[in-house]
Amino acid sequence: xxxxxxxxxxxxxxxxVIALIAIGYTLVYGILELINFAHADVFMLxxxxxxxxxxxxxxxxxxxxxxxxxxxxxxxxxxFIMLLTASINASIERFAYRPLRNAPRLAPLISAIGMSFVxxxxxxxxxxxxxxxxxxxxxxxxxxxxxxxxxxxxxxxxIVLGVTIPLLLGLRWFVASTxxxxxxxxxxxxxxxxxxxxxxxxxxxxxxxxxxxxLAGAAGLVVALYYGQTFFQxxxxxxxxxxxxxxxxxxxxxxxxxxxxxxxxxxxxxSDRFIEAKWTSVIVFSLLILVLIFRPTGLLAEQxxxxx
Amino acid sequence: xxxxxxxxxxxxxxxxxxxxxxxxxMVILAIVVVLALVYPLIYxxxxxxxxxxxxxxxxxxxxxxxxxxxxxxxxxxxxxAGLLDLGYVAFYAIGAYTTAFLASxxxxxxxxxxxxxxxxxxxxxxxxxxxxxxTLKLRGDYLAIVTLGFGEIVRLxxxxxxxxxxxxxxxxxxxxxxxxxxxxTGGNVGINPIDPPIIPIPGPxxxxxxxxNQNVIASWYLVLALLAITFFICxxxxxxxxxxxxxxxxxxxTAAAAMGINTVTTKLLAFSLGASFSGFAGxxxxxYNTAIFAETFSYNVSILxxxxxxxxxxxxxxxxxxxxxxLLYVDRTLLPWxxxxxxxxxxxxLGVSTGQQILADFKLTTYxxxxxxxxxxxxMIRRPEGLFPDASxxxxxxxxxxxxxxxxxxxxxxxxxxxxxxxTLDDPEPLPEAxxxxxxxxxxxxxxxxxxSPPPPSSAGPGTQA
Numbered sequence: 001x002x003x004x005x006x007x008x009x010x011x012x013x014x015x016x017v018i019a020l021i022a023i024g025y026t027l028v029y030g031i032l033e034l035i036n037f038a039h040a041d042v043f044m045l046x047x048x049x050x051x052x053x054x055x056x057x058x059x060x061x062x063x064x065x066x067x068x069x070x071x072x073x074x075x076x077x078x079x080f081i082m083l084l085t086a087s088i089n090a091s092i093e094r095f096a097y098r099p100l101r102n103a104p105r106l107a108p109l110i111s112a113i114g115m116s117f118v119x120x121x122x123x124x125x126x127x128x129x130x131x132x133x134x135x136x137x138x139x140x141x142x143x144x145x146x147x148x149x150x151x152x153x154x155x156x157x158x159i160v161l162g163v164t165i166p167l168l169l170g171l172r173w174f175v176a177s178t179x180x181x182x183x184x185x186x187x188x189x190x191x192x193x194x195x196x197x198x199x200x201x202x203x204x205x206x207x208x209x210x211x212x213x214x215l216a217g218a219a220g221l222v223v224a225l226y227y228g229q230t231f232f233q234x235x236x237x238x239x240x241x242x243x244x245x246x247x248x249x250x251x252x253x254x255x256x257x258x259x260x261x262x263x264x265x266x267x268x269x270x271s272d273r274f275i276e277a278k279w280t281s282v283i284v285f286s287l288l289i290l291v292l293i294f295r296p297t298g299l300l301a302e303q304x305x306x307x308x
Numbered sequence: 309x310x311x312x313x314x315x316x317x318x319x320x321x322x323x324x325x326x327x328x329x330x331x332x333x334m335v336i337l338a339i340v341v342v343l344a345l346v347y348p349l350i351y352x353x354x355x356x357x358x359x360x361x362x363x364x365x366x367x368x369x370x371x372x373x374x375x376x377x378x379x380x381x382x383x384x385x386x387x388x389a390g391l392l393d394l395g396y397v398a399f400y401a402i403g404a405y406t407t408a409f410l411a412s413x414x415x416x417x418x419x420x421x422x423x424x425x426x427x428x429x430x431x432x433x434x435x436x437x438x439x440x441x442x443t444l445k446l447r448g449d450y451l452a453i454v455t456l457g458f459g460e461i462v463r464l465x466x467x468x469x470x471x472x473x474x475x476x477x478x479x480x481x482x483x484x485x486x487x488x489x490x491x492x493t494g495g496n497v498g499i500n501p502i503d504p505p506i507i508p509i510p511g512p513x514x515x516x517x518x519x520x521n522q523n524v525i526a527s528w529y530l531v532l533a534l535l536a537i538t539f540f541i542c543x544x545x546x547x548x549x550x551x552x553x554x555x556x557x558x559x560x561x562t563a564a565a566a567m568g569i570n571t572v573t574t575k576l577l578a579f580s581l582g583a584s585f586s587g588f589a590g591x592x593x594x595x596y597n598t599a600i601f602a603e604t605f606s607y608n609v610s611i612l613x614x615x616x617x618x619x620x621x622x623x624x625x626x627x628x629x630x631x632x633x634x635l636l637y638v639d640r641t642l643l644p645w646x647x648x649x650x651x652x653x654x655x656x657x658l659g660v661s662t663g664q665q666i667l668a669d670f671k672l673t674t675y676x677x678x679x680x681x682x683x684x685x686x687x688m689i690r691r692p693e694g695l696f697p698d699a700s701x702x703x704x705x706x707x708x709x710x711x712x713x714x715x716x717x718x719x720x721x722x723x724x725x726x727x728x729x730x731x732t733l734d735d736p737e738p739l740p741e742a743x744x745x746x747x748x749x750x751x752x753x754x755x756x757x758x759x760x761s762p763p764p765p766s767s768a769g770p771g772t773q774a
Contacts (some may be wrong), residue, residue: 035449099689106392106448107688110618113394113611114684121678128666129674236607240460242451282464285457292454293442 001147007273013226015265018165020219021242022249022257023171024089024212030188030252031208033105037112038092040113040239042213043118046085046127046220047134047230053077054135054224065135071159074137074225078163082217088119090206091215098202115171116235123232131231138225160222160230167218168258171211175254184208188252240281241268244288259300315338335339344532348525360646362638366524371640373531376590376632377538379616380625381585387623388551389578390558392452394610395439395459396486401605402435403428403590405466408499408600421505425591432587433580440579444572459610461672467602470495498601502594505530522597527596534592537630538585542625545581554578554624608677612639615680618687621694630696639676647672 021043028036054074063070063213096115100108138159142151175181186194187204195201223238224230245264249256264284271280291298348366355363364372382396406428410419419427443454470493474486493499504520519527545551553574556564565571594600612635620631652674659667687694 033449033454096685096689103688103692106452107692109392109449109452110614111685111688113614114681117611117677117681118685121675121681124674125666128669179695185643240457247453278464278468282461282468285461285464288457289454289461292446292450296446296450 001274002148002150004163005146006150006152007269009153009157011254011266011269012262013153013160013265014269015245015262016221017219017256017261018238018242018245019168019173019258019261020164020215020222021238022245022261023168023245024216025246026249026251026254026257027172027184027208027212029246030099031184031191031205032108034097034108034112035243036097036212037109038096038115038119038210039216040242041087041123041235042085042089042092043216043220043223043238044123044230044232044235045088045119045126046081046217047234048123048220049081049084049217050074050077050090050135050221050224051127051132051230053081054137054152057137058135066139067136070135070137073161074221078218078221081221082214085217085220085268086210086213089216090209093209094205098205106139120232120235123235127229127230127232129232131229133229134224134227136228138228153220155210156226160226162216163222167215171215172254174211177188180204219300221264237281240288241284244284244291247288247296248291248299250300252299253300256298256300260298263299266273319407326381341603343473345529362641364530365643367521368637368640369633370521370524370531372633372636373535374593374596375529375536375613375616375636377460377531377585377589377592378613379628379632380535380538380542381582381621382613383623383625383628384545384554384585385582386617387628388546388554388558389575390448390554391575391578392448392614393455393582394452394607394614395455395462396582396586396613397605397607397609398439398455398459398608399436399463399586400593401466401592401602402583403432403587404594404600404605405493405499405590406431406587407501407591408494410581411503411595412499412501414494414499418503421503421591421595425505425588428591429584429587432590433584436580436583437576440576440582441487444575456607459605459607463602463605463607466493466605467495469493470497470602493602494600495601498599498770500599502598502600504595504598514742519596522595531592531596534588535711538588539629542585546625550574550577556657588756593686609731611677612680615684617694618684618692619695621697624694624696624698627694627698628768629697633695637678639673643673643676643679 009295021040022235024039024043026037028034028039054065054070057070057073057077058065061073063073085104092115096111097108104209129191140154140156142154143158144152144154146152175184183194183199183204184207186197186199187201190203194204219238220270223234241264242261245260246257247260248263249258249260251257264287268280271283275283347369351363351366351516355361378396378400381399382393385391385393407421407424409415410424410427411421412418439455439458443451446454470491472486472490473484473488474485474494475488504518506516506518508516517523517526519530519654521527553564553569556567556569557571557574561571616631616635617628619635620629621627652670655670656668659665659670
């Protein structure tokens with residue numbers, strides 16, 4: 001029982017991170033009907049930037065990794081990392097997707113695959129071919145315990161939740177309640193008509209990519225700190241997980257992406273614990289395929305039926 | 309089914325020019341074949357005589373030809389039927405593993421490769437149908453993801469089944485069904501050795517020809533024969549009724565169905581035939597290398613084959629083969645050569661002087677996919693029909709690479725496709741810059757959508773609005 005709850009906790013924590021990335025897929029798909037293959041590699045660059053930030057803080061400034069100051073500085077770096085990944089994502093749109101906006105459907109998809117490889121190799125250039133250990137910035141102290149005395153969850157998980165949940169809520173608020181959010185929803189619904197209504201479509205699409213990239217950067221920071229390492233192939237690993245999450249939730253649906261992320265996170269954690277970690281990817285991919293085949297509109301599809 | 313061949317295109321164009329074309333093509337083909345046959349024999353003297361040029365070794369050519377077979381197979385799925393498959397490597401792996409299971413000491417089965425080859429082809433084709441059947445209804449980009457997932461699953465399953473224990477839960481008695489720790493697929497270590505193809509030479513010498521990487525030249529002739537068979541079959545398929553049905557589906561599935569094409573069987577045939585060539589290549593690779601490892605069948609291989617097709621010219625048989633040789637030559641010979649002779653040393657010095665370990669360890673070949681990725685993006689934007697588009701196929705497909713399922717927002721396409729067709733019908737070189745390429749108009753403008761960029765097509769497009 002305790003094992004189950006523990007696995008559930010890990011699943012929720014991972015799931016929120018996956019949700020952050022999944023929302024990037026969903027936002028872009030909602031507005032362009034494009035699977036942005038490069039998205040997960042933007043996330044990977046987020047982990048890389050976090051690695052460099054912690055290196056600067058710990059090695060460059062000589063602040064001990066386990067100190068509160070190091071943690072505070074890393075969290076201060078978060079907006080800068082988000083800004084960086086956001087601008088990378090928006091430039092990708094500008095140079096690799098926008099020229100193909102009226103091309104046959106699969107052309108931008110192939111362009112996205114190309115960009116994904118470009119970014120992956122930039123990651124390889126920055127990080128080298130093997131996993132890089134990130135300084136242990138996150139305190140690993142356990143705070144909540146089971147009645148039996150075994151650890152339930154710790155400060156690290158709380159910080160992960162503290163970063164991801166406000167971002168998810170903030171995005172929800174932004175899309176639902178601001179003018180720009182309204183423009184995004186309108187553009188997603190009908191690009192031409194919203195152009196006629198005076199919405200600057202190109203700017204709205206750029207904004208979408210900026211937001212998606214920023215969330216990917218935040219997810220990158222969380223993953224780099226929580227997992228304690230970064231790797232140039234994180235893009236492919238996390239990309240498929242989060243794309244599965246986005247599809248599960250009904251692609252284009254923000255709430256769905258969050259729930260899908262939680263679901264995938266929990267399934268993965270359960271499989272890690274009760275089956276075997278090496279089978280987890282197989283299980284998640286099978287889930288993805290089954291959902292796409294039997295319910296391509298996602299598990300909660302009411303609002304989205306006409307698009308998928 | 310086979311008589312019709314090229315009649316329709318010929319009647320459209322000047323028949324005399326057509327004859328000339330044909331004769332010229334035959335001459336070129338003859339030259340290429342002779343070169344291919346002679347090259348391994350003159351490779352040594354050639355590279356000794358002109359050492360400044362990075363000549364590809366025969367072993368590299370074998371890899372090139374293997375990938376040409378793969379690309380021709382994927383071209384059926386992607387180029388003819390317009391279905392983007394990002395997990396093509398799965399069938400390659402299935403072909404190779406079938407060979408390994410049936411012709412090695414792993415299970416103690418030693419069937420002659422000449423028989424195993426066809427079993428591998430059949431296995432790949434069956435899996436092609438198994439993947440294709442449930443996914444036919446999916447649209448282009450979802451299909452891409454499903455196939456990608458399938459490719460990864462196949463690789464992981466082959467890797468993980470090297471050490472597998474399946475037992476009932478303790479409540480049900482805990483009986484071990486498989487294992488414990490059964491080794492079904494060799495896992496990370498792979499399967500080694502695999503019996504290579506052998507032709508025994510009759511007579512008193514007791515010798516035989518072994519087609520393995522110990523005998524590269526013989527293997528080159530074998531793979532060349534396989535490639536020739538594949539090419540020939542693909543060519544006949546393209547000009548057959550089935551081939552035209554594929555292209556009709558690629559252009560417009562609804563219209564094709566209305567014309568009486570059974571889209572389900574036609575697409576399934578594309579999947580299974582495409583997969584079977586992959587099994588061909590897999591059976592050869594496994595036996596040629598006499599060893600296989602799950603990790604060699606990664607997502608990157610699928611993408612490499614996609615890049616070959618995009619680069620060579622989607623749907624163009626000639627282009628795809630040229631693309632395979634060009635890309636694999638760059639990957640296996642040119643990049644290592646450029647790295648060793650030009651790039652690595654200065655990067656190393658730069659790394660040492662700036663203290664950057666990653667630059668000091670710089671190897672150009674590590675970044676091959678960086679180059680391929682850039683090529684992919686540039687090709688999509690500048691020249692989506694590839695470097696060697698097939699003139700007759702292009703006339704049919706209106707010029708652009710993946711005309712694909714024109715689902716959803718496909719209104720502006722026809723107009724620009726028509727434009728592209730006039731721009732680049734026969735001549736691969738100079739034109740795309742001359743006319744404003746189709747992508748030049750829409751992007752920057754504010755998109756005043758009523759009169760959206762290129763002249764709106766007659767009334768095409770499943771018009772939801774406008």
